[in-house]
Amino acid sequence: MGVRQEPQGEAPVYVFGAFRLLRQARQLFLGPTPVRLGGRALELLLVLVERAGEVASRAELERTIWPGSVVEDSCLRVHIAALRKALGDGPGASRYIANVPGRGYSFVAPVVALRLDAEVDADASAAPPAGPRPLPLRMTSVLGREDVMEQLRALLPRCRLVTIVGHGGIGKTTLALSLAGQLQDGYADGACFVDLALLSSAIQIPDALAASLGLEPDGEGVRALLERWLAPRRMLIVLDNCEHLIEAATSLAECLLRLPPGIDVVATSREPLDADGEWVLRLGPLACPPDDPALSLEQALRYPALQLLASRAEAGMDSFRLGQAELPAAVKLCRRVDGVPLAIEFAAAQVGLLGVQGVVEQLGDRLRLLGSGRRTVLPRHRTLRALLDWSHELLSPDEQRVLRHCALFVGPFSLEAALAVVGPGAAGCMMSCLLDLVSKSLVAADTGGPDARFVLLGITRAYAIERLAEDPERNALAARHALYTLGLLDECERAWNTLDHDAWLACASHVVGNLRAALDWAFGPGGERALGVRLVAAPAVLGAGLFGERELERHVRAALEAIGAGTAADPLDAARLHTAIAGGVVGDWKPWLRAIGQAEAGGQPEALAEALYVCAVCCLGAGLYRSAHEHALHMARVAAQAGLARTLAVARRLPAASLHMLGEHEAALRLARQQPATVRAPLRLAGPVGADIVRGALLARTRWLLGEGRAAAALARDLLTLAARDGAPASLAWTLALGALPVALWRGDDAWARELAGQLEEHAERHGLAYWSDWARLARQVLVARSGRMETLPHAAWGLDAVQGDHLVTWLGASAGAGLDAAAQRCAQGQVGWCAAEVWRASGERLLPGAGAARAAEALFERGLAAARAQGALAWELRCAISLARLWRDAGDGARAGALLQPLVLALGDGHDGADRRAALLLLQDLWRCHR
Known part of the structure; x- marks a missing residue:
């Protein structure tokens, strides 16, 4: 609350209630009558009055009043008792001096400091004229509240009592003061501001209003004096911070409304007054910029939360200017504190010391970091923890318990969810307590949908989580929350069959926060690891991309470690986890x-x-x-x-x-x-690669094998676009490694293949896809070998698996080295067939440099030709025909060679473009020249 100063000069006279305290003359007056006080008591009063609204500890007071002396404990109590008696404070009626147990004493009445010039100083005991004292100076500007201000200005002429309700630190007082400042000239008798924050008793409220109006009860009751004095007036009265004395504030507001209709009242409170004729305006957080990397600084600064952060940071450090480089961190900061103005101001105060990114990194403990050193604010506004302590102490034990228990939820939750988690002990009072918490602005409610949803602001949840840590029910609650989250994942799996992918992700994204919280508990000290295993192994977690690759790997490893340490697990869950860790x-x-x-x-x-x-x-x-x-x-x-x-x-x-x-x-x-591509797989069968991607890659490969090379390349390019839109990292890797890259290398388009290999390598490294990195390296080595800078690519050098070895032969042929032997063995055993024709052809080509190998090579070429024809694989048939035609040409049988090759080239046409067709055309030209 502090001492309210007149705008100019020093303040040698303090006015509170009917009292005036002359600092320079060291005198206290009650109206025109001096009040007799000892010197120590008067000095003590001066210290308390000058620090009105603050708590002065016993040690501070003793050092100030008795410097350098050792003082007995009873001495200070004696002087405090004398002061209270002189001021009229009786038992249970601390209108001026309040004892704060364990901390010290505080002067709790409103104090106005007046400047008196020399002429008036001689008659300082004369009472200042009655009337509202000047409004307190606003320390911060109102940002992003233009619409609310307009609404309030429109409401007051029609509704004489408007209560601004909202969470602590949301800006209620700032808004009320701004409104009073704008409207006071429109009231004949101005505007009066009454801060109830540090009043500790209901009976102090009328006295506080009287003091703010400069009224002195003179044998007349305070309420009677107020009614008589205010009845003819046209005035706006602001009752600030009503929540802790809500019934008395309501009574005073209703009393003011019963006067002739010249008095309008604006109240601020965490909850409505529930007074007759009251209009409640709920004040929400400031709008925050979206978490969009494409957002420009100009666009972001249209959001009031960021405007406030930038302006307060600049005020705290003149050299600071928010730039594009700091924008992502600044947006994250505003969103992390939920757009609460007081929290943003606290954060802005730290920017000069830590920088914007440094403040974001320290926000793990929001309640510790976000505090203010300003002495002009209320004690409870100096840290978020103090602010929330104030709100928490006003709750009933049941409300405190429900608030703690609801803190388990991350994001919105339903009443059904709350009942499932809090357990039978609090179920009876859950609904009423939850509605009371909504009314008191500690829980927000959204009733726009078919079912009401509730949510705690981040700072409130952080505070309640701290309180929950001391709750003996914490583990039982966390277990019920984990089971509830498991149920949400089951619902996500069922919804997979009815929603499109974007709608499903929007729905499932609300589960992620609860899932993280449940996993942190399950794998943390005292958690139930079996529940953690079930959560990680849920199809919605492993198959739908709710987590990024690295976060998912961390959770999967934790689950597998738990299983390895003896945690019982369903075999299906264990199998899913083992497959997930293998990519x-x-x-x-x-x-x-x-x-x-x-x-x-x-x-x-x-x-x-x-x-x-x-x-x-x-x-x-x-x-x-x-x-x-x-x-x-x-x-x-x-x-x-x-x-x-x-x-x-x-x-x-x-x-x-x-x-x-x-x-x-x-x-x-x-x-x-x-x-049809539109048939969507069940979630548990969705896998890391979309079914449409696998189908598309299969079609591209098959069309090349069937002799449609140009169409295969076009399909592969379209598939790359589809995979990029799919968003799943494995889908793009699959398309590159098993769709586009094989087609490019089969066609002999090494420039495109080099581009694809680089894309695959970068993509696999960024997403930690080790298996697909091997494919990228293999493709690069194939390109090196085909350029003539490497004779063979040894199978053992790369530890290729069977699938990679099969592809290697089709890319390098006889130069595949040991990979050719492994592929030939697989073909002979009937384990693979798609590349058999090329394997037999490549095996024949490898024989040819040897003396007397022509017959064996011819047999392998013919074996490959027969396999290709049986499969309808015209692309392999062309390769086998080229090898046979060369062999026959070299043996002097050019006519036979041409008869084999020419019909096949004509049948394929230019739809099968690429290196093989070019080689066949050159060979045919050579055969024609030899024939002539």
Whole structure:
């Protein structure tokens, strides 16, 4: 509250109630009558009055009044008692001096400091004229409240009592003072401001209003005096900080409204007064800029929260100017403190010391960092913790308990959610307490939707979490919250089937904050790790991108460590986690085999279908295409029998991929085209790569193999655009490594392949995708080898897996080194078919430099040609035909060579452009020259 100064000069006279204290003359007057006080008592009164609104400790007072002396404890109490008696403070009626237990004493009555010139000084005992004292100076400007101000100006002529209600620090007093300053000239008798903040008793409120009006009760009751004096007046009265004396403030407001209609009242409070004729205006936080990297400084400064931060930071450090470089941190800061003006001011005060980014980094402990050293503010406004202590102490024990328990929620929550978490002990009073907390501005309510939603501001939640740490029910509450969050994840999984991806993400994003909080507890000291494992293994967590890659990996590793330490886990959950930590590529198959066994034994078709699906995908990744095909067919049978339509659609896609890899391209193409891209996989089958991406890559590859090279390249480019829009890092990696890069290298478009390899390498490194980094390095080495700077690429040098080895042969042919032997063995065993024709051709090419190898090479070329024709793979057929034609030409049988090659080139036409067609045309020209 402090001492309110007149605008000019010194203040030798302090006025409070009917008293005047002359500082220079060391005299106290009650009206015209001097009040007898001893010297020590008078000095004590001066210290307390000059620090009105602050708490002066016992030690401070003793050092000031008795400097250098040792004072007995009873001495100060004696002088305080004498002061209270002289001022008329009786038991339970501390209108002037309040004892603050454990801290000291405070002068709690409003004090006005007046400047008196020499002529008036001689008659200082004369009472100043009655009338409202000047409004306190506003320390901060009103930003972003123009619409609210306009609304208040429109309301007052119609509604004589308007209460501005809001969270502590939201700017209620600033707004009320600004309103009074703008309107006071429109009232014949001006505006009067009454701060109730440090009043400790209801009986002090009429005295505070009388003191603010300069009225002295003279044998007349204070209320009677106020009613008589105010009745003919036209005045605006502001009652500030009513919440702790709400009933008395309501009584006074209603009393003022019963006077002739010349008195208008504006009140500020954490909760409505519930007075007759009251109009409540709820004040929310300042609007914050969106978290948008594309936001410019000019656009961001249109938001009042950022305007306030910038202006207060500049006021605290003249050299500071908010620039584009600091903008992301400044936006984050405003959002982290929820746009609460007082919190923004506290944060701005730290910018000069820490910088904007430094303040953001320190915001983990918002209640410690955000504090003000200004002595002109109320004690409870000097830190956020003090501000919230004030609000908390005004709550009933039940309200305090419900506030603590609701702090478990991050973001909006429903009444049903609150009842699920608080448990049976508080369920009976939950609704009434929650509504009371809304009324008292500690909880915000959104009733715009079909169900009411509640939310705590970040600073309130941080405070309540601190209180919750001391609650013996904390672990039981956290466990119920974790189970509730698990239920939310189940709801997200069900919603996956009905919402499009953007709508689903918007819905599921509300779960992420609660999920993080639940995981922090579950894997922290005293948490339930089994619950943490279930949360991390939920399909919505592993399959839908709710977390970034690194955060997800951290949680998955924590869950696997818990399982390794003996925490019981469902085999399906364990299998999901093992696959997630392997990047969803191959992983350990044993957990999935256990999951298959458990699902079959337990009659769980959805779990069985999921386990079979992942095993099929893992087999594809390991190059075990027949096993993949069998798992896919098994999955389709399970889905059909259980009536799982979406699962069945996914199961029918998998054979298309396995058939393609086995070399049955026409059958694969028919299956791929039969399945519409719009069929969305269930969440547990969504996987890290979108089904449309896999289907598109399969089509691009198959079209090249069938001799449609130009169309394959166009499809691959379109697929890259689709994968970039998909947003899943693995989708783009898959498209680059298994779609676009193979097509580019098969066509001999090394410039495009080099560009794609660089893109894949950068993408994989940014997202920590080690497996796909290997593909990028392999592609770069292939390009080096094809440029002639490397003779072979040894298989052992890279530790290639089967799938990479198969592709390597199709890119380097006979130069694939040991990779060619491994691929030939797989083809001979029937494990792979899509590249068999090229493997046999490359094996023949490797033989040719040797003496007498022509017949063996010819047999391999013909074997490859037969395999290509059986598969309808015209691209491989062309390569085999080129090798055979060269062999026959060199043997002197050019006519036979031309007869083999020419019909094939004509059949393919220019739709199969690229290096192979160019090589075939050159060979045909050479054959024609030889024939002539």
